[in-house]
Amino acid sequence: MNVAQVNDVIQRWVKGGLKSDDYQQFKNIGSACLAQGESAQLLQFLQDERNQGLVKSMGCGLLAPLASEVIRKEKSLNHCQAAIAHLTKTCNPKELLHGFLQLIEDIDPGAIADTIIALAPHLQTVLLRMEEEKAAPLGMALSALQKQMSRLPVPYTQQQEAADEFGLCRCCTALAAFMEPFVEEVKRKDGNGDNTAADKELKTELLKFCMRCLREPLLQAQLDRGRKSPLWVFATEILVTLPAIQEPLPDLLFYKPLKKSILIDNHQSTESRACLAYLIFVQLITIERFPAIFSPVFVLQCNMEYINILLSRKNESCLLKGLALFSKSLENVQDNSLPVALLELRTFYSAPQVNQRETGLQVFQLFINKLDAEAKHKFFRCMLKTSNHSGVEGYIVKNIKNQVEFSTKPGNRNEWFLGVEFPPLLGLALCLPQGAETDLLHSMDRIMESLNLLRYVLLRDKELRSSVSHSNSTLFSHILDVWAELCRIKDKYLKTLRVCISMSRSYYSSELKALWEDQKQKARASSTRLVKSITVKHEKVSNMSPEVQHQVLQSALVTFDLMESLIVRIEEITEEKEGTQD
Template identity: 70%
Template sequence: MGKAKELSKDLQEKRDTQEEDVKPDDYQLFKNLASACLAEGDGEQLLQFVQDEKNQGIMKSMGHVLLAPLVNEAVKKKKNVNHCQAAITHLIKTCSPNHLLNSLLQVIEDIDPGAISETILALIPHLQTVLLRLDERKAASVGLVLSALQRQVSRLPVPYSQQQVEADELGLCCCCTALAAFTKPFIEEVKRKEGTTAEDEELKTEILKFCMRSLREPLLEAELNRDRKSPLWLFAVDIMVTLPAIKEPLSGLLFFSSQRKSTMMDSSQTNESKACLAYLLFVQLITIDSFPAVFSPVFVLQCNVEYINHLLSRKKESYLLKGLALFSKSLENIQDNSLPVSLLEQKSFYSVSQNLRQLLTDCPMQHLRESGLQIFRLFINKLDAEAKHKFFRCMLKTSSHAGVESYIVKNIRNQIEFSMKPGNANKWFLGTEFLPLLGLVLCLPQGAETDLLNSMDKIMESLNLLRYVLIRDKELRSNVDVWEELCRIKDEYLKMLRVCISISRSYYSSELKALKEDQKLKAKEARDAARSNRLVRSITIKHEKVSNMSPEVQHQVLQSALVTFDLMESLIVRIEEITEEKLTKLN
């Protein structure tokens, strides 16, 4: 006997059973027999049983338990697929929407990890129908469904390159398109009713949660570009259009979220969601035409810094790219030399500068470092003189990276030059406040034990700055106390640097000599080994940092170090010559 006939036979006595009298064992028997029926390929007979007029009582009371085996079979896309789809459609129209909803939520929860997108695409039209049939607690049910669907969608990897998006092998793009279509009638309902009841307000909240979760996953990780109208880009546009449509102004979400709204949103409206929202609004300019123009560029920057910080503190390329782009856009409309020092005293601005510095020094991706350097330069340009002074001091104290420090020293020289032009004089780069900054520039933190090679960039820029200051000494000499302190700092620095150069030159010269002796010894041993057919042990130089290099590269590194010391010493000599020339003229 086929399973379909067995199913019909075993359930004859249940046809007139009232829903409240159905036992759990009855549900399980019904489900097991239906699954077995599908396994045998009897989808057509199962469909006939489901549609049989005599069985509609059973269908209304027990039919919802068939959804799981029917959906799973439909997703497999075997010969039963059309019969399964027809059976599902019939059950969606026949069964209690509350029972259907519970069964469909369980199907979502139990999705096979290898068939996430296929299952979601199969379920979404039926879920929408069931929700629209609900008379009570529709808002809460919509929230449950959206949350369950998004939990599964978030398990799919986000395609990044254009080729991955076009291939959409795991179906994330299709799922996002389906989700956007799924929410349309509920969004329209919110727009139509405008929160006249508590139920309406709850539905609006659930749509808002959906939008904010979507901004975090998958949109924050996706590459979004208006020049490529990918499915993910269109999904982002849908989300951005939906928010103001349900009376959630973007400015309110980004800048003025109330405590009540934050609590109501729970964990959905996170900094990540807002960061993506800010990126789509200010960088990709989605719905920017409807954004209020009353906010000043400085206010927008202050608000966005928190989101920029969050993005730059992450290690993912997609986050870093969005953070850099948002930082750049937030600075773009601010007047040069206008940001006050009070901004730098805010924790968020300190953090963003440190995150940017860390990206410049630690990020392995060159294109991100290059973008970071451009924004670093742009940020410096926007600071006023006092803020620049404070920022430079902070960077010199915290960077511990010669490349960053040399860039800061170069900018200090630029500011000195700017301050010497008519109308630009200030105490921060010409007066008494300049001396503490100069003290950080002309400093060897480890004294005579400073590694001159690692610190070479900063030292060379510092010497060039000192040479420039001595040549353009007229403005600084006008204040005797400032000039005398400057000369004292200079003398102490040059004295210590000479000692350091002497020690380093002696060390590297001995290393070079040892290397040459080692090479001679190695050549002799090789000749001896050739004669006696013995292996020779390789001999390495003692210096840790070059010990793994070939002898040729070691020789080049050591020789380069000695040349560097010569360059430093030649600059010191030139500085002393300038000093003597100036003294001669004054006397």
């Protein structure tokens, strides 16, 4: 279509009587102008006062081609931006909203950030034109924008965040600016005493957006209050917005679960609030606005739900957030006032990174240190009965040894770890899960710590007895009774453990010999003998190469020797003690 034909069509449109085909033709003519580099002429046409009737009727059709030019950042960028800005002020707001939402829904995966950043200011203009009817449209817009933003990878390192290759940080900045005038409107109306149904709906939509952003992307984000990164600033904007829309932080965290109309999935709601708790109590964002009337114990009790859900997540960011929140929640709790807390303790030993395990154990030890002697005794018994994890149980046994050592110091003696209450606990520590058929390698952490505990108890008991005068017959008799019970437990445990070691050594030796013979004969790979059902540190030995299998089996035999040497030393201590008694 040449220039003359275009002018004729335009004149017909000006006179009125638009047909259904005219809308598509208008879009085609505008697209052709952009394709031919005539964006300046198109902008001039759109801004011409004589054409405003046409623009108002058919201008929405140009949103898509104009947005494409902007996202591609062509030379006509400024003209296209100005054209979109003119359309947002001229066309029907509802039609514009529909057009923008369609553009956002159809975003190319490789242009998510560029599209959001380009369209958000114009979409904001459209929504602000809607006056009292803007709550539902705002909700749709925020939901669409946040959904697309959540598809972007979250930066893991400071370098990745600075590079912002996928544009998540820029998107967060753009959405914070997008939300600002609506938050200010809510604050202004609250200040004037307005609280209409429309105002409440507007607050609800803003709340939904904030809670969803807490889950994605902030739950995954690496945040450091010493570095005010774009994600940190976005988190701050979210937390400042919540009280601004009359959602007190304590209510969100402790008292008022979000209604299904806010977040349909209750699990998502809990994850959002878990992130909120982390940002407040660990990163201290807006902590000055959090009421100080809540006791540390109450805060810990309320945070336990969030701590557990963070620890149950497998990714490192959530795991470290859970550990940090637990640690901060414990800091201000006074000793002896700690509530019962159930944790995913396997997390500490199953974490894929060494620093995660170390951090987990530090927090776990902080928790144990907050308990008094009686609470420690009960907690240790509970964990030995229920954890079903050798690493956790070994750590508990190590703590039992530390408590015995502490109790032998002057002024620290207590019945829980040095009296009649101690043998039942020791009996749980000196117990093989499956008796003589226990997998020693799988239970190695617990067994080694148990043997060290037993050796230490025998040595300390010898010192304690030698320091007690026979004239103190009551205390001396008390010690003899405890000693007799310890001996019974010791004898039963060592007898079973010796049988278990003997059976295990025989089995592992035969496997090692068979493996050696297979390698020696250079059998075909398909018939190479593989160890069948041995598990070491959660990894099947049968999945290893023959060379590694050989090392593992040899190491197992060395471990059995070490266990047996500890047993011999314990029996020597016992004989020395019994000789002293005679």
